[in-house]
Amino acid sequence: MRLQTIDGKIDTMIHSQKLTLTALASCLIAMSVPAAAAEKKSSASQDSMLIGIVEEAHPDHLMIATTMHKRQKKRLILNNQSDVKYVGYDEKKHEVETGSMFRAQVSGDVITSMYVTPAIGDGLVDPTPEMLKMTPGELFQLADKNQNGKISYAELSQAIKPHKPKHGPVMFYKADTDKTGALNRAQFDELLVTVTWWKMSRKTPDEMFKASDQDADGVLSEEEFAILQGTEAHVDKIFRSVDKNKSGDLDPAEASAFINAKIYPSLKDKAE
Ligand SMILES: [Ca+2]
Ligand SMILES: [Ca+2]
Ligand SMILES: [Ca+2]
DSSP, X not given: OHHHHHHHHHHHHHHHHHHHHHHHHHHHHHHHOHHHHHHTGGGGGOEXXXXXXXXXXXXXXXXXXXXXXXXXXXXXXXXXXXXXXXXXXXXXXXXXXXXXXXXXXXXXXXXXXXXXXXXXXXXXXXXXXXXXHOOHHXXXXXXXXXXXXXXXXXXXXXXXXXXXXXXXXXXXXHHOTTOSSEEOHHHHHHHHTTOHHHHTTSSOHHHHHHHHOTTOSSSBOHHXXXXXXXXXXXXXXXXXXXXXXXXXXXXXXXXXXXXXXXXXXXHHHHHO
């Protein structure tokens, strides 16, 4: 929930003007067509986020299937207020098509804003041991498959950070500050420091443990764990799940297991 809120704020920050206008427009539409609004039951006036795949694309609407926990098929309306952001597309080819993946903010059945990516797939990819030791420059070279000196969303997803429909497009769109549709070296570096496996592999687990163990008693308290995690977010819940032997603190083995699961998403997947 918290992440969604933060995300929402970022969206609002980037597109505050457009969103305000869109929200106004939706209000007017909702007020002027009460019958239609009633038809859509209680969801009509509520904003919600949908993530999924486009099954059919039409100029004024999309047939979609969500890939969220509650799977559903829906008809979503596109109108001239819909703010569509294309992420990972060729600069000249901007179109929603069958198989496109999206994250949409909808008001009732109307798309207010939407991130669209080509069909990229969202498998888990672990970094290789070599990658954990690479510099940003080396990782840039590795990711730049077509060697055009910039990193597309597909290249990023394949080499560095697997595509996650909920946050991936937003992150990329934000990092691509000049909106060319690809990241130059400086933009890539900015994004890299937010990638979990990168953050968690700049020091060895032992070094990270020592740097976080403020009172040097050989275990991490919850406060000390927040330092290791690099954020206070969800710290109590995560701390409890990392404290496998329920001792109320984390020994080096427990901390290492946490760090490894952060670096290797497939480990985390197995543990959950
Ligand atoms: Ca490239
Ligand atoms: Ca301690
Ligand atoms: Ca423990």
